[in-house]
Amino acid sequence: MKRSLICAAVLTLAASATCSTSSLAQTPQPAVGAVASAPQVSGIDTHNADLAVRPQDDFYSYVNGAWLKKTEIPADKSSWDAFYEVVEHTLDQLHSIVDAVSADKNLAPGSNQQKIADLYASYMNEPVLETLGIKPLDAEFARVDALTEKQQIPGLIAHLNSIGVTAPYALSIHQDAKDSSKVIADIGQSGLGLPDRDYYLKAGDAKLKNTLVKYQTHVAAMLTLTGDKAANKNAAAIVALETRLAKVQWTEVQNRDPIKVYNPVPLAQLPALAPHVNWAGYLDDAGLKDKVTYLVVSQPSFIKGLDKVLQDTPLSVWKAYFKWHVLSSYASDLSNEYVDQNFSFKGTVLRGVPQNEPRWKRGISVIENSMGEGLGQLYVEQFFPPENKARMEKLVANLIAAYHQSIDNLDWMSADSKKEAQKKLSTLMLKIGYPDKWRDYSTLVIKHDDLVGNVMRSNAFEYTRNINKLGKPVDRSEWGDTPQTVNAYYNPEFNEIVFPAAILQAPFFNANADDAVNYGGIGAVIGHEISHGFDDQGSQYDEIGNLRDWMSKQDHQNFAVKTKALVKQYGAYSAISGYKVNGELTLGENIADNSGLAIAYKAYHLSLDGKTPPVIDGFTGDQRLYLGWAQVWRGKVRDAQAIVYVKTDPHSPPRFRGNGTVVNQPGFYSAFGVKPGDKMYLPPEQRIIMW
Template sequence: MSLLLNATASAGAAEPATAALRSGIDVQYIDSAVRPQDDFFRYLNGKWLQNTEIPADKASWGSFIQLREATLPQLRGLIEAAQQDKAGRKPGSEAQKIADLYASYMDEQKLDALGIKPLAGELNRIRSIKDKKALPALIAHLDAIGVATPYGIYVSQDARESTKYAVSVAQSGLGLPDRDYYLKKDDAKLAAVLAQYETHVAKTLALAGVKDSAAAAHAIVALETALAKVQWTKVENRDPVKRYNKVQIDKLAELAPAYDWKHALAEAGVASKVDYVIVNQPSYLSGFNTVLEQTDLATWKSYFEWQLLRSQSPYLSKPFADASFAFYGTVLTGVTEQPPRWKRGVGAVEGALGEALGKLYVAQYFPPERKARMEQLVANLLASYKSSIDTLEWMSPATKEQAQAKLAKFTPKIGYTAKWRDYSALAIVPSDLSGNMMRAAAFASQRMINKLGKPIDRAEWGMTPQTINAYYSPTMNEIVFPAAILQPPFFDAGADDAVNYGAIGAVIGHEISHGFDDKGSQSDGDGNLRDWWTKEDRANFKARTDVLVQQYASYSPLPGYNVNGALTLGENIADNSGLAIAYKAYKLSLNGQPAPVIDGLTGDQRFFMGFAQVWRSKMREPQQIVQIKTDPHSPGQFRANGTMVNQPGFYEAFGVKPGDKMYLAPEQRVIIW
C-alpha cells in the first residue's frame, strides 16, 4: 500500500481547493430557527428532520442507510446481468452461483409450494434425539449451518499470540437482542416485547406442525431466560482481558462437567487441531451446565426446533416469512412494511457470496482515483496522529514511545481485498433457497476452521467492498475502508477538502483511534494483548475516559432510556479523538494558506458541518431501544453534539460562549488523543 508520509500533503492535491469546488454541505437542511451554539445537530439537519419520513420498510433512516439504498440497485443490476449472461454463467462459476442463489430467493411460488419441506431433514434430526448425550453433536451441526445455540465456536487470531489462529467458545442462544429483554421485568416496553416474543414462537412452531405450540413456546422462553440470567452483559463483554481465558480441552469439564466437550469439539471439527480453547465467559459455561441439567430433553428439543425455524423462516414459504417479519420487523423495530423482495434477495446473495458480488461491484463502481485520494487522506491522518501523540501533556515519554511503535505498524486497507475469496467449494442450487443458505453458512464455518494451523491471512477482509462501514482490527492492527463508503456524504471527490476531512477524515481518525481506545489500547502493534502503559499514564487515561462515560450517560434519546456510557465508551473515544485528529490533519493540509469561503462558510465551519451531516438520522422508537440495549455506538445526534462539545476548534468556528447550551467549560472537555 502506497502511503504519503508528508503530513502537510493536501488530500486535494490533484483537485486544488478553490471557490470553484462545491462546499459539500447540504445547506438546504439548515434550520435557522435553531442556534448552532445550542444544538448543532438540529441546526444543521433541522429541516431534514422536520420533513423526512422514515420509509415504511426501514427501522431508521439517515446517511448510512440512504447510501446503502443507493447501492442496492447497483448490486441488483450486477446480479441480473449475471443471470442474463448465459455464456459467462458456466456451471460452478461465481456468476452461476450468484444468479442461481438470487433465482432461488425470487421464486416465491416454489417456496410456497414447498412449505416446511426444506427443513424436514433438520427437524427430523432434532426430533429423533433420544437423550442429552446427543446434544453436543447436534449443537456442533446447528452452529455450523447458522442456527443459534447456547454457545458458539469461532476461529480467530489468538489475542495473546496473534501469529496463530485459536478456537474460541462464546455465549449465545437468545432469540431476543439482549438479556435485558428477558430480565428487566420493571420495563413495560421490554416486558411487552417478551410477551409478544412468546406468542411469535408459538405461532411459528404451530406453522411447523407442533401440536401444543403454546406450551412449547412457554418452556422455550423460560429456557432462554435461564440462559440470559447467566450471560455476561454487553459492558462486561467489552473487556478483552477478562474475555481471554485459555483453557486446555481436558479442563473444560471443570467448567461444565455435565457436557461432553471433547465430543462437542470433535463434532465441530476442531478437536484434532488444537489442545486449548479461549473461553470468553467462563462463568456462563458453568451456568449453561446448570441449565442443561435442570432442563428436560423435550424442552431442549423444542428450543432447537425453534432456533432452526427462527434462522430459516425468511427463506421459507410466505406464512413463515411473514410471521418472522411481523415480530422481528414490526414488534422489535417498528417497521410496518417488508422491503421489496428483490432487496431481500440481494441481501441473501451478499450474505452467502459477498466477495463474489463485491468483485463485480468494484469493477463497475469504484474508480481507481478514488482509492488514490483516500490513500492521501489516510497518510495525513496517520501523520497527524503521530504528531499528536508527541504533544500529549498527560502521557509520559515511555508510553509515548510504545504508542508510536504501535501506530507505525498500522496497516491501512482501502477499497477491496487483494485476494478474493474462493467460493468453489460452495454448492448453490437454483430451487433450494433454504438449503443454499445453510450450505453457505456451513461453507463459511468450514473455511474458518480450515485456518487452524495455517499462517495468518493478512490479506483477508472482514467486510465486503459494498459495505457502508469501516473497521479497526486489534489483532491485525489494521484500519479498513470498503469501497462503498467512499461516496458522499462521507467522501465527495468534487467538494472542497474541508467537508471531506470532517466526514471521511473523521471516519479514518475514528478507526485509527480504536487502536487507542479503552479496548484497543490494551493490545500492542503486533496485535497482542499486552500492557504497554505505565501505571500513571493508564490512570490518567482512565480519568479522562470516566468523564466521557458520565457525559454520554447523561444523554437521553427517549424518555426513560439513557445512553449506556460504559457500553458506548470505545466508540465515543473514537468519535472524539477521530474528529480532533481529522481537524489537525485538515489544518496541516492547508499548508499555511487560508481556506476559501464557500457558500458563506469558512473552512472550519464546513469541516464541523461535514462531520455532523454524516450522523443525520431518524429512528423508530422500538429500534431506538434495541440500539440503546445492544449497540456500542451512541445515537446519531449525540455522536454529533456529544463530540462537538469537546472540540476547541468547534467553539472558535461558531463562537460558542458561556451560556450557550453546547458550551462546556475548558476543564470539563474531554481531550484524549
C-alpha cells in the same frame, strides 16, 4: 475482535448544494485577506439545514433540522440516516449487477456469476417456495427428534453452529489474543431469541416485559404453522429456558473487557468447567478434534451455568428449543406464511418496522451473506474508480501525521508509553476499497431451486473455511467486510483499519468537493478508527496484535479520568424517554468520535501547509469541516429500535454523535464563535480532550 464504526451495514449520494452568505449571519465572517480561488463545491447540503436554529445552541439541528422535519423513516426500515441513504444507493447498484448477471444466458458453469444468478433465482421463485412450505427444514427437525440423550446435545450444537442456527454457545475462529501468530477456536455465549438478556430479566421495564410476552406468542404462532399440537406449551418452555440462559449470560459492558473474555482452557480441563457437557462429542462434530489443544472460553461462568441448565432441563424441552431456533433462523427463507409471521415480530414488534423490504432487496442480502466477496468483485469493477483510492491514501497520510504529532503532545501519556504508541501507529496496516485477493467459492454448491439448501451450504462453507485456518499461518490480508459494505472498522488483532469501497461516497467522501468537508466526514471516520488502537480496549493490544498492555499504570489512571468524564457526559443523554444512553457501553465509540474529529481538524490544517483555505458558499474551511461532521450523523430511529440500540449498540444515538462530540472540540468554538451563554458552550475545563 473486530471494532466497527456502524452496527448494521446499511447506502448517500447527497448532492452538493450552494448556500447564500446570509446563512452565516450568526457565525463569524471570514478573516480579512482570505485567499481567493476559483469556485469550488463545498460538499455541504444546506437544503437539510434549519437556519432558524443558531449553530451555537444546537449544531446538529442547525445542520440537519430541515432533514429531520421533512424526512419520514421508510415503512420497511427501523431507522433512517445518512448510512442508510448510501446503502440504498449501493443496493440499486448491486441490483443492476445481479439483474445483468441473471439475464446473461452464456454464464460459465461453476463461475461466481452463474452461482450468483442461481442463488438469486432460488430466492425470487416464490411459487416453488410456496409449494415447499416447511419441507426444506424436515431433515433438520428429524435430526433434533433423533436425540435420545443429553450427551448428544453438544454434537447437535456443533452442527447448528455450522449452518448458522442460534444455539447456547457459538464458535468463532480468530487470532489468539496473546499470540497473534496463531489461529484459535473461541466459544462464547449465545442462545437467545431476543436481542439482549435484559429483555428477559428486567421485569420492572414495562416495554421489555411486553416484548417478552409478545415473543412467547410469536413462538407459539410459528410452531403452530409447523403443525405442532403443543405449540403453546412448548413456547412457554422455550421462553423459560432462554430466561435461564439469560440469567447466566454476561452483560454487554462485561464483554467489552478483552482481558476478561480471554480464558484459554486446555481440552483436558473442559470437563471440570462443565462436567455434563459431552466435550469429546462436541470437539469431534465441530471439526476441532486434533486441530486444537485448548479453547478460549469467552465467558467461563456462563458455560458453568449452562452445565446446570443442561442438567436440569428435560430433553423434550431441549428438543423444542432447538427446533424453534432452526425454524427462527431459516423462517425468512421459507414460504410467505413463515416470512410474514417472522417479520411481524422481528420487524414490527421488536423494531417498530411496519412492512418488510421488497423481495429483491432481501434477495440481494442473501447473496451478500452467502457470496459477499463474489458480488463485491463485480461491484468494484463497475463502481469504484481507482482515483478514489489514491485520494484516500493521501488523506490518510495526513491523518497519521497528525496522530504522530499529537502523541508527542499528549498530557496523559508518559514518554515510554509514547514510544510504544508511535511504534504501534507506524505499523498500522491500511486497507482501502477491496482485498488484494478474492475469496474462492469454487467448492460452494448453489442450486437454482434450493434456497434453504443454498443458505445452509453457504453457512457450512464459511464455517469450514474458518475451521481450515487452524494450524496455519495467520492471513493478514483477509477482510472482515465486503467492498459493498457501508462500514469501517479497526481490528486490534491485525492492528489495521479497513475502509470498504462503498463508504467512500458522499456524505462521507465527496470526490468533487473541497477537502474540508471530506476531513470532517471520512477524515473523522478514519481518525475514529485509528483511535480505537489507543482507547480503553485497543490500548491493551500491541503493534502486532498481541494482548499486551504497553501503557503504564499511571497512564491508564490519567486516561481513566478523561473516560470517566466521557461516561458521565454521554450517560446524561436520553435516547428516548425513559432510556438513557449507556455511557459505559458506548465509551469506546465515544472516545473514537471525539478523537477522530480532533485528529481530522489537525490533519486538515496540516494539509493546508500554511495556506488560508477558500471561503465556499459563505463557509470558512473550519466551518465546512464541522458541518461535514454533523451532516454525516443525520438520522431518525423508531422507538422500539432505539431500545434495542440502547441495550446492544456500542454507538451513541445520531444526535449525540453530532452534538456531543463538537462541544469538546476547541476548534468548533472558534469556528462558530460559541461563547458563554450559548447552549453548546462548555467551559474549557469541562471539555474532554483525548487527543
